[in-house]
Amino acid sequence: MPPTNQTACEIREAIRRRRLSATEAATSALAAIERLDPAIHAFLSVDAEGARRQAAEVDRRLAAGEDPGLLAGVPVAIKDNLCTRDGQATTCGSRILEGWRAPYDAHVVERLRAEGAVVVGKTNLDEFAMGSSTENSAFGATRNPWNTACVPGGSSGGSAAAVAARMVPVALGSDTGGSIRQPASLCGVVGLKPTYGRVSRYGLVAFASSLDQIGPFGRTVADAALLLQAIAGHDERDSTSVDRAAPDYLAGLEEPVRALRIGVPREFFGEGLDGEVEKAVREALGVYERLGARLIEVDLPHATDYAIATYYLVAPSEASSNLARYDGVHYGRRAPEYSDMIDMYMRSRSEGFGDEVKRRIMIGTYALSAGYYEAYYKKALEVRRLIRRDFERAFEKVDCLMGPTSPTAAFRLGEKTADPLSMYLMDIYTVGCSMAGIAGISIPCGFTKAGLPVGLQILSDVFTEERLLRIARMYEREVAWSARVPGGSSKGGP
């Protein structure tokens, strides 16, 4: 089996046993990218030379009898809002950072490199991670490998598509309101948002500091667990990173959770949910029932519509502060012409930021401004506590919550760009989890008649990723959607 059809777990096993070299795996990935990416545009940059160098180093370590690391030679792709120091730019999908070279590696990138992963390239995203379709990238949209007229989801659309199209087995993304889980769902892959604080944000370009989390994409639950293992843990350079050791996410993965109580929130099956999506998700719930799990209906009165309203006040408010640093002074684009300092700030930002970024900065500025702060931002934070209480109450009765990740399967490019609010509502099932800081995963659970993937979202309480992965694995063991390969273009599969 060619390496591009192998999972990360298979590749690292083959490399450790010297049946495959890291160089061969890297070469395969680079060839797959060259062959497939022109139609998909998952990558903003590819570092072939760097990848070969890293792979050669892994091979050298193996030949010398040294430990090649947890990810021994596995090719990985990195979302372009994560700082990488070697050669490639970190653009955040924005003109304001076009060509910017980060002077340091993000913590998660350091961890991957230390564990022998081979970073092959940076993936496309909605600008500054703001979006649900990757159409807000200043460098062109990414296409869904299952149907290139459709979006891959966002904001981590590039990472999701790269994994779905089998260009790389695993990738890193970031999730603020659903930006890992939703594209995972739309691209038919596994995507995990860890508990807030589980993974260090050092080197992740900040969008909303109380919500952002970095997480893995893979075609299988085990691959997501493997990547999480490499990146989870305390980092004192991120003061929001929790000082709590990561458990072994792989060791007990095959062990099912006995007497599993699954909460099914009424609000996750309301109006706006596509019929085919609901059908696939309910079938997945049926699989869990046959495995002995109990389905228990629960209420999360604040976790959907109110959570969207809360999110689209809190996240833009934090963003308006975090993006104030892009002023043409320290890094990034400076307008070529300006009359004075303020004019320089304004021109640099106006020329450098896209529409969605401007909209969110303005919403945030408005919500925080004198006279409106109490009615908007403070109110949103009060509702945030109500959202969190909804989840706390639910987790007293159930081990996890399940429902659709996204109300629809992948929509067509351009379908939602005219109406920002319709795009925001794509996050309706994912934002509540982000507001509460709990963990969430999306796993493939079927396809629509049109051949587009459907995702099952599983949410679990803070710092229970180990059990969450086991729960996800229970389903995957019964129904292996990961074997299906996207056709993508009329030329056929990869």
Add this chain to the structure above:
Amino acid sequence: MALSKDDVLKVGALSRIYLKADEVERFSTQLSDILGYVDKLRELDTRGVEPLAHALPIHNVLREDEPRESLSPEEALGGAPETDGDFFRVPRVLDDGVSA
């Protein structure tokens, strides 16, 4: 909550973002829609509810005040549009009370 074009221009100025005429038009409609949606939070009674700014109850994460390795001046200035020796070079700030 409808945003007038004036509101949009004011918010733009606060955000340090210039808006062209067609953008003011488009954004005032879109922002009004969004703010109209978030107004639904008014339906909720949150009297006595403490705001939750942060998912985790960790506070005052400090370290010893010891100097450590950091970016070198070259690295720190490496991405700057304009530099002057060890400095970031910027246009002069007018000192006759230009609105800031």
